[in-house]
Amino acid sequence: MNRKADKPATAMPFDPGRRSFLAGTAATAGVALAPGIFLYSVGASRSAEARALDEAASSEVRWGMLIDVNRCDSGCNDCVSACVTENGLQGHGRPATDPQWIRKIDLRDPNTGREQSLPVMCQHCDEPPCVDVCPTGASFKRADGIVLVNKHTCIGCRYCISACPYKARSFVHETLEDQKSYAPRGKGTVESCTLCVHRIDDDRQPACVEACSDTGGGAMLFGDLNNPDSEIARRVAQYASQQIRADLGLNPAVRYRNL
Amino acid sequence: MRLNRSAMITIAVALALFASLAVVVTAAEKNDRTMSEVPVPAIPQGQGERCVEDTDFMRRNHMTLLMHQRDDTMLQGIRTKQYSLKECVNCHAVQGKDESAVSVSDPKHFCRACHDYAAVKIDCFECHSSRPEIDAASPHDGLIAEMLKE
Amino acid sequence: MKRTIYSEIDGKSGRFYLLAAVLAALTLSGFVAALYMEHYGHYITGMNNQIVWGLPHVFAIFLIVAASGALNVASIGTVFGKRIYKPLGRFSGLLALALLLGGLTVLVLDLGRPDRLIVAMTTYNFTSIFAWNIYLYVGFIGVVAVYLWMQMERRMNRYARAAGMLAFLWRLVLTTGTGSIFGFLVAREAYDSAIMAPLFIAMSFSFGLAIYVLVLLAACHGSGREIGDAVLRRLGRLLGVFVAVVLYFTAVQHLTNLYAAEHLGVERFILLDGGIFTVLFWGVQVTVGGLLPLLLLFRSPPVNSVVSARGLVIACLAIVAGGFAQVYVIVIGGQAWPLNLFPDREVSSSFYDGVISNYSPSLPELGLGLGGVALTGLIVLFGIRILRFLPTTLADSAIDPNFVSSADKS
Known part of the structure; x- marks a missing residue:
């Protein structure tokens, strides 16, 4: 075999400027502009050390999200549109079978009449039922806590859709073409929010979070729950937050404030 | 006798x-x-001087490389470019009549050119895009070409 | 009592070929329906992101559950030593295999990627009850095949009891696994209960025996073999007990759920205002599938054998209809009830949160399901044509150890 030595991918040139720029943003962002008002824009809550391309996701990290329901407006759908654009989820005008990775749910308390609105997507559980029930192990949790479907081994049995308490998963009901190169998806397999894993691996925030801070209410905060210095970890330590169906003991990585 | x-x-x-x-x-x-x-497959040339490995090696082992890369990327988030399907597609794209890259539905697509000939079914493009992303102005573009020049 | 002689059916009559042709055509149309679904994707079916398991799963689960039950007749004969059941054992094994293969075929062809069956057979996640079921189903085929061999090969007869015991235990575990598919779904209010396993076992006893009796009567009638009153009466009484047990477990299932205030909604839905599901539950499952057969099977002894056989057939048909309705209510009804993400709030969204989902089965789904049933029939028909599964006679004088001829009585 005349195969040349497998060149380690670290040898590949990579724009160091871009990484350090992001690291810089991470260090400076999250500054309190005024008491109670935080600036969390691009890369705000990311750890300063971004992962190299050839480095596997680490279990020292647990990606999570904190959503402030008070800042989420019922009429705003920016996170959903951003997700659709980013992942190429344009439907076929058939709402019962079209996919929704993230959706807005409007809540009303029947006893008090209080109304709220919030986005719900895959909650990236620590103990995901979808992973437990998947016969082939296609549904899996990555080391950094992101729950994904390995579409190479998914046989389309839909048991995970039945098992998910959050109705977070969709089945691809029809033939697709021209998918996004970073978000492969195809007929006959199950899919759900990937937490924009392609963006995370590229040191960027999920599309919904970015859209929420750009044009929405700035209700979504993304970051590493395991890093005590991260903005999200500080906030969940400081303020009350809750998980949907916490009674099930699944420990989702998506938390809500003021719910 | x-x-x-x-x-x-x-x-x-x-x-x-x-x-x-x-x-x-x-x-x-x-x-x-x-x-x-005897009909032979018309294999389209990729861009650049040569592929990430020797032609002989690629002919025999491209599927193994892709499979290995696929598991690394999917399961562990390793996103090196050398053996990535996306980079194959970017580099080997064949221009159609309207000067945009053809998809795998066209027999001229670089994967089909050979796979049709060998009668081997490909399952990649049920999910993956078979054309380069038009608006993918990724900062990593052209890295392989640079790497190979070194 | 004479030694039981088994023989193949002739398979030369016009009726045989007609039946074979009809079954083959239905099986073929099932495969065509599956191809159609795979080609266009599941959007052409009634299934969607809310009701992810539809009519094919109802057929598949019904057939698989019945498969393990159909084996009971053999178990009673060899394991529990009831001699009158012994001549019925081979046919019971054949029917069990056929039902399982029919059900599995439907299940597999409804997958999003049936072409990846090899993935399902080679990569396992052992925390998944589905993965365990793959082993249990494949193992069942193997165990029953060995059991049949032990029964049919004279030199191996002495091992039949051991093989029968293994098959009996295996089928109990198998049905536990099938029931647990639902029992392990923590977030679904209609499922999430350990009672699913024993309920499914009870269902398998009842559905399996009902189908067994129907197919046995058809096979004997079609091949001109006599079947005695005593054996029918026995089968009928046993069937009555099984029907009662299913009713009991169904009652416990709903009473348990009713006791939990958080599950009142879903119980109200199934039992009171669930539209088609309520109708299917009370009308078909409980009345037709439960009360009617009980009445038919436990009424005072019939005057003559013709009435007895007719009553038994009606009871069996009612049990099959009620059983199908029961699986439909469990599978589809359980999914139609929405997930409760925010227990104390009213919810609305673009993704059917808080909404009771609709499901209307499509023609391809029905075609696929019926194809599975036809495949089962085809396997049975082919089996009794080429191998000696059926006794030449099931007359009381031939198989009933307690038989006293009327001449002796007087």
Whole structure:
């Protein structure tokens, strides 16, 4: 075999400027502009050390999200549109079978009449039922806590859709073409929010979070729950937050404030 | 001279073998002459000077490389570019009539050119895009070309 | 009592070929329906992101559950030593295999990627009850095949009891696994209960025996073999007990759920105002599939054998209809009830949160399901044509150890 030595991918040139720029943003962002008002824009809550391309996701990290329901407006759908654009989820005008990775749910308390609105997507559980029930192990949790479907081994049995308490998963009901190169998806397999894993691996925030801070209410905060210095970890330590169906003991990585 | 039975059988077998050998050789020669009439796959050239590995190696092992990369990327988030399907697609894209890259539904697509010939089904493009992303202005573009120049 | 003699059916009559042709055509149309679904994707079916398991799963689960039950007749004969059941054992094994293969075929062809069956067979996640079921189903085929061999090969007869015991235990575990597919779904209010396993076992006893009796009567009738009153009466009474047990477990299932205030909604839905599901539950599952057969099977002894056989057939048909309705209510009804993400709030969204989902089965789904049933029939028909599964006679004088001829009585 005349195969040349497998060149380690670290040898590949990579724009160091871009990484350090992001690291810089991470260090400076999250500054309190005024008491109670935080600036969390691009890369705000990311750890300063971004992962190299050839480095596997680490279990020292647990990606999570904190959503402030008070800042989420019922009429705003920016996170959903951003997700659709980013992942190429344009439907076929058939709402019962079209996919929704993230959706807005409007809540009303029947006893008090209080109304709220919030986005719900895959909650990236620590103990995901979808992973437990998947016969082939296609549904899996990555080391950094992101729950994904390995579409190479998914046989389309839909048991995970039945098992998910959050109705977070969709089945691809029809033939697709021209998918996004970073978000492969195809007929006959199950899919759900990937937490924009392609963006995370590229040191960027999920599309919904970015859209929420750009044009929405700035209700979504993304970051590493395991890093005590991260903005999200500080906030969940400081303020009350809750998980949907916490009674099930699944420990989702998506938390809500003021719910 | 009288031959016993086993000697006769031995001779007969040897003759038969020789005869069949002759047939094979003539057939092979004939085959050689008519080589141009045998359909061969029209494999489109990729951009740049050469592929990430030698052609011989790629012909035999591209599927193993892709499979290995696929598991690394999917399960662990390793996103090196050298053996990534996306980079294959970016580099080997074939221009169609409207000057945009053809998809795998076109027989001229670089994967189909060979796979149709070999009658091997590809399952990649049920999910993956078979064309380069038009608006993918990734900061990593052209890295492989640079890397190979070194 | 004489020694039981088994023989193949002739398979030369016009009726045989007609039946074979009809079954083959239905099986073929099932495969065509599956191809159609795979080609266009599941959007052409009634299934969607709310009701992810539809009519094919109802057929598949019904057939698989019945498969393990159909084996009971053999178990009673060899394991529990009831001699009158012994001549019925081979046919019971054949029917069990056929039902399982029919059900599995439907299940597999409804997958999003049936072409990846090899993935399902080679990569396992052992925390998944589905993965365990793959082993249990494949193992069942193997165990029953060995059991049949032990029964049919005279030199191996002495091992039949051991093989029968293994098959009996295996089928109990198998049905536990099938029931647990639902029992392990923590977030679904209609499922999430350990009672699913024993309920499914009870269902398998009842559905399996009902189908067994129907197919046995059809096979004997079609091949002109006599079947005695005593054996029918026995099968009928046993069937009555099984029907009662299913009713009991169904009652416990709903009473348990009713006791939990958080599950009142889903119980109200199934039992009171669930539209088609309520109708299917009370009308078909409980009345037709439960009360009617009980009445038919436990009424005072019939005057003559014709009435007895007719009553038994009606009871079996009612049990099959009720059983199908029961699986439909469990599978589809359980999914139609929405997930409760925010227990104390009213919810609305573009993704059917808080909404009771609709499901209307499509023609391809029905075609696929019926194809599975036809495949089962085809396997049975082919089996009794080429191998000796059926006794030449099931007359009381031939198989009932307690038989006393009327001449002796007087």
